[in-house]
Each structure stands twice: as structure tokens, then as C-alpha cells.
Amino acid sequence: MKIIHLTVNGKPTEVAIDERESLADTLRKRxxxxxxxxxxxxxxxxACTVLVDGKSIDSCIYLTLWAESKSILTVEGITxxxxxxxxxxxxxxxxxxxxxxxxxxxxIMTAVELVGxxxxxxxxxxxxxxxxxxxxxxxxxxxxxxxxxVVNETHKAIGK
Ligand code: FES
Ligand code: FES
Numbered sequence: 001m002k003i004i005h006l007t008v009n010g011k012p013t014e015v016a017i018d019e020r021e022s023l024a025d026t027l028r029k030r031x032x033x034x035x036x037x038x039x040x041x042x043x044x045x046x047a048c049t050v051l052v053d054g055k056s057i058d059s060c061i062y063l064t065l066w067a068e069s070k071s072i073l074t075v076e077g078i079t080x081x082x083x084x085x086x087x088x089x090x091x092x093x094x095x096x097x098x099x100x101x102x103x104x105x106x107x108i109m110t111a112v113e114l115v116g117x118x119x120x121x122x123x124x125x126x127x128x129x130x131x132x133x134x135x136x137x138x139x140x141x142x143x144x145x146x147x148x149x150v151v152n153e154t155h156k157a158i159g160k
Pocket of ligand 1: 037038039040041042043044045046047048049058059060061
């Protein structure tokens, strides 16, 4: 076991890990952050996406060791102090972009990253930017609608 130090959703965190452990497993099993989903565990589906120092990564193929001194953001870290939904989450609700919800946390974190860039994107660009996420339920149209709306309307970083 090894002790590592990182910031998780704004909180300085110290956690004992197995050196071969993925960040997805650390977040889910040791820190209870179950918004992080494990679909494929080989970096193909995007369900495990979290932000590391503001950049989206597949946490199933990212060793927790690499996160030493870094800042991690998950869906649990983007809601308001009383559980209010963030603008990205609100857009997913309003555009009916969620069915079973398994892909949703990963997509939300990628959308948070895109909003944080402060740039505008075309629908086609957004399709490419979220193409690392697989959704078996929705047909993607409502997801693209939600991401397009929040990315192009919000234009500011989201998160605590
Ligand atoms: S579970 Fe990580 S990319 Fe599929
Ligand atoms: S909503 Fe079910 S996998 Fe996307």
C-alpha cells in the first residue's frame, strides 16, 4: 500500500492505495464517489471520465499514483452546497438527455471541461469532442442538444 495526497472535489485528501490501482477504483471504492462508472475498463466507453487538473481522462486506465498532488473533479463536486444541479446537469435534465444514466456522469464531466474552455463550438465539433463516450440508450441527439446548449450558452467554468 502507498499513501497518496490529492485534492478531490475541492477537499485535500489522503488515501492508501494499491500501487496498481486505477483512479476509478480509488474514487469508487475508497472514497465512495459512485458517480464514476465502470463500463469497459479498457478506455473505450468514457463512462469513468473525471477531470484531472481540469482535463478529462478515462479514470479506469489512469493509475491513482499518477494523481499525486493533482486535483480531481467528479460529478459529486459540481453540485451546489445544497445539492442544486449545476447548469450542465440541468441542461441534461431539460433536454431529456438521460435514459438509464450509466453514461451520463462521464458525459457531464466532458461537458464541464468544454464549458470551462469558454469557447464556442459547432454541433459537428461537439459530436467529435464527445465521441469518446458510448451511450447504449439515447441515440445521442438529446445528449448533443444538451451539450450544445450548455457549452454555447454558459461560457464560464462550472464547479466548486
Ligand atoms: S470504463 Fe473507463 S473508458 Fe470504459
Ligand atoms: S443513457 Fe443509458 S447508456 Fe446512455
